[in-house]
Each structure stands twice: as C-alpha cells, then as structure tokens.
Amino acid sequence: MADHESYDKTGLIIWKGNVRVWQGDQALRADKITYDRASGIMTANGHVAFVQQDGSTTYADHIELTQGLKDGIGSAVYMRMQQNAKLAATGLRRTSGVLNDFSNVVYTACALCEKNPDLPPFWQIQAYGATQDKEHTNIEFNHAWLKMLGIPVFYFPYFAVTDPTVKRHNGFLIPNISPHDRYLGTYFTIPYFWDIDDQQDITFEPLVATKTGPQLSAIYRNRLNFGRLKIKGGVADDTRRNSPYTNPFGQRYDNTSKHGAQGYIFANGDFAINRHWYGGFDVNVASSANYMRDYRIPGYGNDTLGSNIYVEGYGVGSFLRLDAQGYQGLNRGIINNSELPFALPRLTYEFQGEPDPLGGRLSVHSTDFFVYRSRGAVDQRGELALQWDRPFHNNLGQQWLLTGRVDTTLYHAKHLEEQPNYGHGGGHVRGFVLPTVALKMNWPFLRTFAKGHGSQIFEPIIQLIAAPNMGNSINRNLPNEDSLTYEFTDTTLFALNRYMGTDRLDSGLRANVGIHQNWSWNGHSVDMLVGESFQEHIDRNRLPYSGLDHHVSDPIGRITITPNQYVDLTARGRYNPWRGNFDYGEALLSTGLPFLRFTGGYVYEPITPYYLYRTNYRRFRPNLPSLRPTNELTGRVTAKIGQYHVSAYTRRAMQQKKFVANGGDVGYENDCFGLDVIYIRQYTYVGGEKRNSTVLLNFFFKTIGTFGVNG
Known part of the structure; x- marks a missing residue:
C-alpha cells in the first residue's frame, strides 16, 4: 500500500508516500521503500517503523531487509517493547529473524520527561553493544554502565535481562x-x-x-x-x-x-x-x-x-x-x-x-x-445440632426471634487425667443431650434531630434462654478440645453458646439484656451497645475471668465513634465490679488524612488460654505464664507524599515492659524504579535466643528485577 508506485528497467519497485508492507505477522512502514526483485533486498527510508510478531516496534532512519524480512541492517534505531521498555542504538544487524545485534546501545524502561525530553531518564543502561536473542528471550549487554539520572553508578562487563516481550524466562x-x-x-x-x-x-x-x-x-x-x-x-x-x-x-x-x-x-x-x-x-x-x-x-x-x-x-x-x-x-x-x-x-x-x-x-x-x-487425652466425638429459627414482628414495631435447638454429643475418651482436661482419668463412653429454647426481642425507636439531618436509634434488646443446667458434674469428665476459651463480649452477648466450640455449652435458665443506640448526623456517627447477662445457676466450669461468676454478669459494652471521615474509633470491654477493674478490653483507632494515616490498637486479657490448659491445676504454682495478662499496645503510621512513602509500626507488651516487635519502611517509587529501606526487629525467643535487628535494602528496576541487600 502506497501513495505512489513505480518500476524501472533494472527490476526495482519503488513505493513512495505512507508506504505499508506486510509479511505474515510483520509489518513495515516508511516514507519510501525500494524492493530489488533480483536480490530480494527491501530498503526503507524515512520514518521507518518495523512491527514484529511479539508486538515490539523498531523505528529507524534507514533499514535494509532481506530473506523475508529476517535479515537486515539499520541505522539510528529506536525500539519500543512491552512494559514501556525502550532501546536506542546507532546501528542494527538482524540475523534469521532471531538475533538483533545493536551498537552503542541505551536501554531503559523509564518514561522521558515530557517538558524536557532531552534530560536523561531516571535510570538507563548504556553499553558498547547488545544482542537481543528472540529464541532465548533475553537481551545481553557488553561493557555496560548503569546510570542514574545520567550519572554512572555501576559497571558491568556483561549484563543480561529478560526480553520485556516475555513474562517468564x-x-x-x-x-x-x-x-x-x-x-x-x-x-x-x-x-x-x-x-x-x-x-x-x-x-x-x-x-x-x-x-x-x-x-x-x-x-x-x-x-x-x-x-x-x-x-x-x-x-x-x-x-x-x-x-x-x-x-x-x-x-x-x-x-x-x-x-x-x-x-x-x-x-x-x-x-x-x-x-x-x-x-x-x-x-x-x-x-x-x-x-x-x-x-x-x-x-x-x-x-x-x-x-x-x-x-x-x-x-x-x-x-x-x-x-x-x-x-x-x-x-x-x-x-x-x-x-x-x-x-x-x-x-x-x-x-x-x-x-x-x-x-x-x-x-x-x-x-x-x-x-x-x-x-494426653485421646477422644472421639460425634455431634449433631438441630436449630429452628422463626422471626416475626408485631404492630408495636417489636422484632422477635424464636429459636429451638437440640445439641446431641457422644464421646469415647481415655487418658482424661492428662492434659488438656486433667479429669478423673480412665476410658469411657459418655455423652449428653441439651435442648434449648430462646426468645429474643429487638424494639427499635427512631427519631430525627438536627433539623431532620440527623437520626437516633434507641433499641432495647431482651433475650430469654431456657435449657437444663449441665453444671460441673456433667462437664467435668468430658473431653474438651474446642472450648478452651470463653468469649463473653458484646459480640457474643446474645449468642446461645459463648464458648468457641461445642464441647462445653452454656446451659441453665438465663436472660440477656442490652441497649443499642446510634446517632448519625452530617457525616458523624456514634454507635454503642451495653448489656448484661443474668443466670439462675452459677456455672463455675468456665475459664477464670469469664465475667459470669455471679448471678449478675460483669457489664460489657462497645462504642464506635466516627466524628468525620478522618477518625474512626472502636472500643469494647468487660468491667468486673467486684474487683473494681476491667477483665477484658480492646480498642482500635484509625485517624489521618489520605496521605498520612495512623492506626493504634490496645488489647488486655488476664490469662493466656493455651498456657492455662497446658498446666495441671492440681499442681498450681504462682507466676506461671498462663497467669500473665496479655496487655499489648500496637501502633502504625503510614505516609505517602508524591513518590515517597514512609511507614513504622510497634508492638509493646505493657505488662512485661518490653517490645514484641518494631519496624519501619522508607521508600521511593516512580514508573520504573523503586527503593525500599526496611527495618525489622523481632523480640521473639526461639531456642532461648532472639534475632538481632534486620535492615533490608531493596532496589526495583522495571523489566530487570529486584536487587536486595540484607544486614
């Protein structure tokens, strides 16, 4: 395809003006193309663009091709490849459509400055020569310098990269x-x-x-x-x-x-x-x-x-x-x-x-x-739980949920005198059937305020649960594999069973009450829940500090405050009025701007469940790890300004007055280069020892890879 076509007596075909030539999946475009039918040489001049099967495009002032565009030479070559990779050279020799040899090469995957394209790219490889091997999909550079902002920083006698046209090599x-x-x-x-x-x-x-x-x-x-x-x-x-x-x-x-x-x-x-x-x-x-x-x-x-x-x-x-x-x-x-x-x-x-x-x-x-x-204990368990839920509501706006449930479990166990149960020992087959009936009522009231721009929800919640009281006598000598922790928080206040599993089940006659409130206005919101549980039977077969050691439970609560789009705070806890302190608490804060964000967390729990069940309570000793509270504070800050980013984190055990982990990251990233300096300090003991601080220095070069130095 061309604007003008002519022939001469020597057998030359000459195309001029926006010339396009196709050979299979290859295409050649130029201002002028001359084809010698006798020698099979095709010469292209002026704004030459040679598109190859892999999608790369080679631009040049002059190219001569033969053997079906497989062999040739060129001058003032510029090649654009996948992933924005670019290669420029003063000369090109093409062999069998597989090897491209370049002289005086510059290679980069960085974008040039639009305002001043004469400035050097952020990084480039400048070499005496290079060979692009299509068969083995790599580019090899000879006598190459890595330049950053035009300044030589490292010399490579030989350097190879994967051809950007392939993903794996x-x-x-x-x-x-x-x-x-x-x-x-x-x-x-x-x-x-x-x-x-x-x-x-x-x-x-x-x-x-x-x-x-x-x-x-x-x-x-x-x-x-x-x-x-x-x-x-x-x-x-x-x-x-x-x-x-x-x-x-x-x-x-x-x-x-x-x-x-x-x-x-x-x-x-x-x-x-x-x-x-x-x-x-x-x-x-x-x-x-x-x-x-x-x-x-x-x-x-x-x-x-x-x-x-x-x-x-x-x-x-x-x-x-x-x-x-x-x-x-x-x-x-x-x-x-x-x-x-x-x-x-x-x-x-x-x-x-x-x-x-x-x-x-x-x-x-x-x-x-x-x-x-x-x-330790060896046991087999067969379990079947059937639950039927029937929701309904009435004209007063009350939302009801009627639940009927039957838990049936059969065990075959031995060595119960060993961990984690420390029971009476021996082997036996035993089980239980626990029917439970529950009725829960939510009664939400809604009003508006702030001239109709705000709304308040006031929602009393009442739940009645009736089940046979299993008590210590039944639970004591049954295996316990999945109920080593007891979760009495706002998230489980209205759960039929507050154990993590079903080897231990809540039972007896009990009632749960709570008040849920929510205020939302002009992008601000406050949501809270407080509640308590009432028990006819006091079941002391739970973990210590469960909050259910009396007929009236420890009060629990949760509050979420979102004053604006930049602050989000959630806190929950359980207060023991008999001892005058909190037996459980946690909080999570997230605040900041799009370019600067801070998150902080706190958790307190008086026991560590695994260590508690590892220890035979019949041989109780003070100052065991199981009795050391989990009392930890965590924090993280992240900032991103333009192409720079900074982050730092810490985790500190307040009870032991020592850090658990610290770290941070400082980095820079643009379209073709990334640099990260990472600091890690872990205080975890393994084999009685802990690692020293670690510093990682990572360099990322697009199309080349990541180079790391650890210390």
Whole structure:
C-alpha cells in the first residue's frame, strides 16, 4: 500500500508516500521503500517503523531487509517493547529473524520527561553493544554502565535481562547479598529460574554463608486446569551449635542437638474435583525451629506449624468438609510435640433449609472428629445440632426471634487425667443431650434531630434462654478440645453458646439484656451497645475471668465513634465490679488524612488460654505464664507524599515492659524504579535466643528485577 508506485528497467519497485508492507505477522512502514526483485533486498527510508510478531516496534532512519524480512541492517534505531521498555542504538544487524545485534546501545524502561525530553531518564543502561536473542528471550549487554539520572553508578562487563516481550524466562535472577547476619554472617544467594512449560516452573536458590553451612532451597509452582500446586523446601548443613536454656515455666531445656543436616518443606495445593467437590492440602514441616531461625525460614517466630489435607463439597444450602490436621511445635521449650493433637480425621457438615410452612428455617450442624495425642487425652466425638429459627414482628414495631435447638454429643475418651482436661482419668463412653429454647426481642425507636439531618436509634434488646443446667458434674469428665476459651463480649452477648466450640455449652435458665443506640448526623456517627447477662445457676466450669461468676454478669459494652471521615474509633470491654477493674478490653483507632494515616490498637486479657490448659491445676504454682495478662499496645503510621512513602509500626507488651516487635519502611517509587529501606526487629525467643535487628535494602528496576541487600 502506497501513495505512489513505480518500476524501472533494472527490476526495482519503488513505493513512495505512507508506504505499508506486510509479511505474515510483520509489518513495515516508511516514507519510501525500494524492493530489488533480483536480490530480494527491501530498503526503507524515512520514518521507518518495523512491527514484529511479539508486538515490539523498531523505528529507524534507514533499514535494509532481506530473506523475508529476517535479515537486515539499520541505522539510528529506536525500539519500543512491552512494559514501556525502550532501546536506542546507532546501528542494527538482524540475523534469521532471531538475533538483533545493536551498537552503542541505551536501554531503559523509564518514561522521558515530557517538558524536557532531552534530560536523561531516571535510570538507563548504556553499553558498547547488545544482542537481543528472540529464541532465548533475553537481551545481553557488553561493557555496560548503569546510570542514574545520567550519572554512572555501576559497571558491568556483561549484563543480561529478560526480553520485556516475555513474562517468564530461564536464567539467573538478581542476586542478593547480606554483609552481616547474626546467625549466617555474610551470605550470598543467586536464584535460578527454570521455565519448565507454560504452566509450571522452578526457582532454585543456593545460599552460601560464612558462619554456617550452605543451603539449597527451591520453589515449584504448577498452575493446572483444575487447580494449583506450590511446593517450597530446602536442605542445609547447619553447623551452628546452641546452648541449653530455661523456658518461661522454669524448666531446663536441652538445645544442643539442633544442628547438622536440616530441612523444611512447605507444600500446598487446591484442586477442583468437579463442580461441587474440591480437595487440597497444606503441609508444613521443618526439622527444627533453630534451623528456621538461623536461615530466615518464613514462620520462624510462630509457636507451631500446622498441616492439613481436606476434601469439601458444596450443595444447595449445604456444606461438607472432611479433613485431617496435625501440628508441629516450634518453640520446643514451651510446646512439646507429644502434647500436640492430631485430628484424624475431622468431619464438618452445615445445612441451611428453606423457609417452612410455619415461617421458620431449619439448620443442621455437625463437627465429628478423632483427636489423638501421644501424651494426653485421646477422644472421639460425634455431634449433631438441630436449630429452628422463626422471626416475626408485631404492630408495636417489636422484632422477635424464636429459636429451638437440640445439641446431641457422644464421646469415647481415655487418658482424661492428662492434659488438656486433667479429669478423673480412665476410658469411657459418655455423652449428653441439651435442648434449648430462646426468645429474643429487638424494639427499635427512631427519631430525627438536627433539623431532620440527623437520626437516633434507641433499641432495647431482651433475650430469654431456657435449657437444663449441665453444671460441673456433667462437664467435668468430658473431653474438651474446642472450648478452651470463653468469649463473653458484646459480640457474643446474645449468642446461645459463648464458648468457641461445642464441647462445653452454656446451659441453665438465663436472660440477656442490652441497649443499642446510634446517632448519625452530617457525616458523624456514634454507635454503642451495653448489656448484661443474668443466670439462675452459677456455672463455675468456665475459664477464670469469664465475667459470669455471679448471678449478675460483669457489664460489657462497645462504642464506635466516627466524628468525620478522618477518625474512626472502636472500643469494647468487660468491667468486673467486684474487683473494681476491667477483665477484658480492646480498642482500635484509625485517624489521618489520605496521605498520612495512623492506626493504634490496645488489647488486655488476664490469662493466656493455651498456657492455662497446658498446666495441671492440681499442681498450681504462682507466676506461671498462663497467669500473665496479655496487655499489648500496637501502633502504625503510614505516609505517602508524591513518590515517597514512609511507614513504622510497634508492638509493646505493657505488662512485661518490653517490645514484641518494631519496624519501619522508607521508600521511593516512580514508573520504573523503586527503593525500599526496611527495618525489622523481632523480640521473639526461639531456642532461648532472639534475632538481632534486620535492615533490608531493596532496589526495583522495571523489566530487570529486584536487587536486595540484607544486614
């Protein structure tokens, strides 16, 4: 296609004026194109644009092409590729449509300044020569300088990047180096990426350190048509030897054997069996917590590693899940693997029916399991809970909810004299049936104020619950696997059962009352709820500090204040009038402007449930970790001004008068470059020791990758 076409006696075809030529998926455009039919050479001059199959476009003043546009030369070349990558060169030689050799090259993925395009880009690679290998999808630079704002900062005799026209490519990734680490010393990693095919890949990452042995880790990923699979693992020779230490329970723990050959594997996958059934697994195993700490394995500060395998199905109003669960204790001085439970298996079933002729709705729940411990209680549970809810209202504006529920549970248990129950021991088959009837009434009153721009809701709430009193005599010698904590807060005030599970159930005759109020006007709002519970029977089979140790419960409340779009405060708590202090409290504050935001949190709880159930109360000793309150303050501030961002966070244990974690991030980001300086300080003890502060310096170059330095 051209404005003018002519032929001469030598066999030349000459096109002039907005010329366009196509060859398969390639297109050539120029002011003038001359084609020599004898030699097969096509010459393009003036505003040349050569569009190739991968979507990249090469601009030039002059190009000569032959062999079906596969071979050629060019001058004053400018190439625009994917991800806004650009390459300019004084000369080009094209070979077999696969190799493009450039001379005097400049490469960047940064946008040029619109007001002054002569200014250098934020970063660029300037090289003596470069080769674009289409077959192996990379660009290799020879004698290259990395320039920042036009200033040379680093010299590379050889440097290669992945061709921006592809998303995945075999080859070495950007190496990482750390000059100093408490456990590794100076260490160096250079990952290698293997693109197996369109759906799977592996990244290998060898690590060499000065203070301990080497490690080889890898990540395998596979994206299937019916699911996904990811496996991450590593092996190492950990030569660092640890010393014995005393745990928080005052027990001496031998920590000297956790060295030598070490490893870990974290694997997970999710798969669609058909349109209704799914399956998957999440397996996490490590040889020791000390190894995870020494080699910076993610999760090294946790108490446990959990694993599960599952299959689940979805129907109309129904859900079923069958899984198996297991745990590995990491902080071995406190958590012993022999005491950790295995659920082999656990079955969960939920069903929600359609409204029946009476206007009610039936729901069915069941969680059945077999829990095994090599040291501790071993039990099996079968459970069935039926619940029927019938909402209605009357002409007074009262909203009623009538609920009938039956909980049926059967246990087979042994070793109940051991943790976590410390009961009377022996093995037995036992169960219970608990019918419950509840009637709840909400009576909202609405008024307007502020000349009709505001509204107030005043809503008394009353609930009556009747059930047989189970008391200590029945609950004492039954297993307890899922009800180790009791949640009596504003969120569970009107719940039929305030335990986390169903091994322990609220029972007896009781009433719950509350008052909910809300004020909203001109973008401001205040929402609050206060309430109490009244019990005919005092059930002392709950955790200490439950707030239900008397006929009249401790009052509870919650308030949310949003004075404007810049402030949001929520606080809740439970006050013990008999002791004159709060037994539970938490608050969350979020405030700031779009470019500056602050969040703060506070939580107080007088006991730690896991430690409480770890300890045999018959051998009670003061100053145990279970009796140390959780009294923590957290804070985070984030700011973003233009291309700069700053954040910092802290977490402090007020009772122990020490920090749990501190950190922050200072960074800069534009269209092609990112810089982050990250500080992390964790005070978690693993194996009787804790890590020093960590500083990470990360550089991101668009189309090249991320380079990190840790210290």
